[in-house]
Amino acid sequence: MFLRSDQGLEQAGGAAALSFGRVSPVRQPGLIDRLRERYPDFEAVPDLGSRIGTMDWWRGAATCAALCAAVVLLSPGFERPIYAKVPGALTGSDADVARAQAIAPIAAGATTGTRLAATNLVTPLSETPERPILQHTLTLGAGSGLAAALARSGVGRGEATLAADLIADAIALGDLKSGTQIDLTLGRRADKSQPRPLEKLAFRARFDLSLELIRADGQLALNEIPIAIDHTPLRIRGRVGDSLYRSARAAGAPAKAVETYIRSIATRMPISRLGADAQFDIIVEQARAATGEVQMGNLLYAGLDGKAGKVQLVRWEDGGRVSWFDGKGKGERKGQMAMPASGRISSGFGLRRHPVLRFTRMHKGLDIAAGYGAPIRAANDGTIAFAGRNGGYGNFVRINHSGGMGTGYGHMSRIAVRSGQRVARGQVIGYVGSTGISTGPHLHYELYRNGVAINPRSVSFSVVEQLGGNDLRAFRAKLAQLMAVPVGGTRATTTETAEE
Numbered sequence: 001m002f003l004r005s006d007q008g009l010e011q012a013g014g015a016a017a018l019s020f021g022r023v024s025p026v027r028q029p030g031l032i033d034r035l036r037e038r039y040p041d042f043e044a045v046p047d048l049g050s051r052i053g054t055m056d057w058w059r060g061a062a063t064c065a066a067l068c069a070a071v072v073l074l075s076p077g078f079e080r081p082i083y084a085k086v087p088g089a090l091t092g093s094d095a096d097v098a099r100a101q102a103i104a105p106i107a108a109g110a111t112t113g114t115r116l117a118a119t120n121l122v123t124p125l126s127e128t129p130e131r132p133i134l135q136h137t138l139t140l141g142a143g144s145g146l147a148a149a150l151a152r153s154g155v156g157r158g159e160a161t162l163a164a165d166l167i168a169d170a171i172a173l174g175d176l177k178s179g180t181q182i183d184l185t186l187g188r189r190a191d192k193s194q195p196r197p198l199e200k201l202a203f204r205a206r207f208d209l210s211l212e213l214i215r216a217d218g219q220l221a222l223n224e225i226p227i228a229i230d231h232t233p234l235r236i237r238g239r240v241g242d243s244l245y246r247s248a249r250a251a252g253a254p255a256k257a258v259e260t261y262i263r264s265i266a267t268r269m270p271i272s273r274l275g276a277d278a279q280f281d282i283i284v285e286q287a288r289a290a291t292g293e294v295q296m297g298n299l300l301y302a303g304l305d306g307k308a309g310k311v312q313l314v315r316w317e318d319g320g321r322v323s324w325f326d327g328k329g330k331g332e333r334k335g336q337m338a339m340p341a342s343g344r345i346s347s348g349f350g351l352r353r354h355p356v357l358r359f360t361r362m363h364k365g366l367d368i369a370a371g372y373g374a375p376i377r378a379a380n381d382g383t384i385a386f387a388g389r390n391g392g393y394g395n396f397v398r399i400n401h402s403g404g405m406g407t408g409y410g411h412m413s414r415i416a417v418r419s420g421q422r423v424a425r426g427q428v429i430g431y432v433g434s435t436g437i438s439t440g441p442h443l444h445y446e447l448y449r450n451g452v453a454i455n456p457r458s459v460s461f462s463v464v465e466q467l468g469g470n471d472l473r474a475f476r477a478k479l480a481q482l483m484a485v486p487v488g489g490t491r492a493t494t495t496e497t498a499e500e
Helices: 004-011 014-019 031-038 055-074 092-101 146-154 157-168 244-250 256-265 469-485
Strands: 134-139 182-186 198-206 210-218 219-226 234-239 280-291 292-305 310-319 321-326 332-336 344-347 350-353 359-362 364-371 374-376 382-389 393-400 405-415 428-432 440-450 453-456 463-466
Touching: 092 463, 146 157, 157 198, 157 210, 157 219, 244 256, 244 280, 244 382, 256 280, 256 292, 256 310, 292 469, 310 469, 393 428
Parallel strands: none
Antiparallel strands: 134 182, 182 198, 198 210, 210 219, 234 280, 280 292, 292 310, 310 321, 321 332, 332 463, 344 364, 350 359, 364 440, 374 428, 382 393, 393 405, 405 428, 405 440, 440 453
16 A cells, blocks of 8 residues: 555656655755845835835935945046047058948948959950840820931931831821830841841830831831720619719719719709619720720710609710700700809899899899809800909909800809900809898899890790601610610629719
8 A cells, every 4th residue: 555645756756756765954044034034024125116205215215325426436537538549540552452341332432342453364345245136115205206206216217217107008197196105126237337227116006906017028017906896885883872973983984974974964953862872874985905905985874763763864976066865865955045153043134122222223134042152154155354343243254255245243252264364155254252232142144235234034045955857766776775785884794882
């Protein structure tokens, strides 16, 4: 039988077995041990950040002050520097070797190592060899001719003119866009005094055409490389969300197409009435090259489906004039004059009691109530006849139009044009305000014929167009073709939610 202590010793290992039965020597306590036993709460180095104000803290502060005083007393003094020997500067060959092996700025005479002088094994060259072939890229600048650009790149003037003539047979040189990249390969020349011969020239002349000039049997030959183009339009759908513009851009629609889309939709439906759940439908011209490049074109279709109603607008060109028609072939074309500001008509043309002067007199225009700072646009093309302060009209602008017509705009908060300036129909000429004799922000709009004020409402502001006959049949065929375009176009992908 084994005792519990015997089993523990057996399992303890060799060290325990060796010490079994031996008596460990007892170490005698030293001075420090006796002091610690006598003063267990004594701290030789008390923490001066705690127990501030106690006896231990004051003892520690006194000890720290004594140590600092001892350091000051034992120091040699601040006014007595310690001198050391400074080696002298290197001169002669020693300085040259040290400079070659040191790291220093180039401006300070740094070198990359000791240079060895040429020996008898070095044979000087009679002339510097040149590369047999040079390859670089030429960029056409604005208004620069192709022949002149080739000559500046090292091509001989004769070959530069010949190359330009060959390229002109495939594409008009005036159609080459600024920034076109041309890859050039110049060959070996027999004499350095002669220009290098043109071995190869290649560039993208058009989106659907690449051109190459290659030297074969000593002659330059032109190769036309047509590029296959897919003209399937791009169709994008999505939810309006918080912002129609941001949602359409996030869905992948080009910025220019989105701006045209919003302007087109705004002619049929206020943008503010669109709900977040309304669905937009955009179809844009798209050209995809076989080489992978993509070009986006004009907006072809603008659709919207929401609680406020459904809108379908198709781009229609007739004789160079672009119009937008709905699904029934009905469009809206602006007439001679356009409304200069968005708002309600608060006072009409004719006799009325003046709200400020309190007597009846002729009101020679329309008052259009609008928010302060709202833009005011020119009703038609014309020339600014007057722009400045004009009595009770406040800040006033008058525009002379063709056919003896003129318009006036009063009470502006700020004028954005100057006298003599030409303005286009719809251009911003100022901003709604309440200058002059006015009771609140609005636009006073006047219309003149041969200098006499007439009722602006007597002029039609818009004319509605209706397609018919062959034009209506062609329009419906185009609409059906656009509606057959899949969402995503050639990419065959669907964009449903596009919010930010």
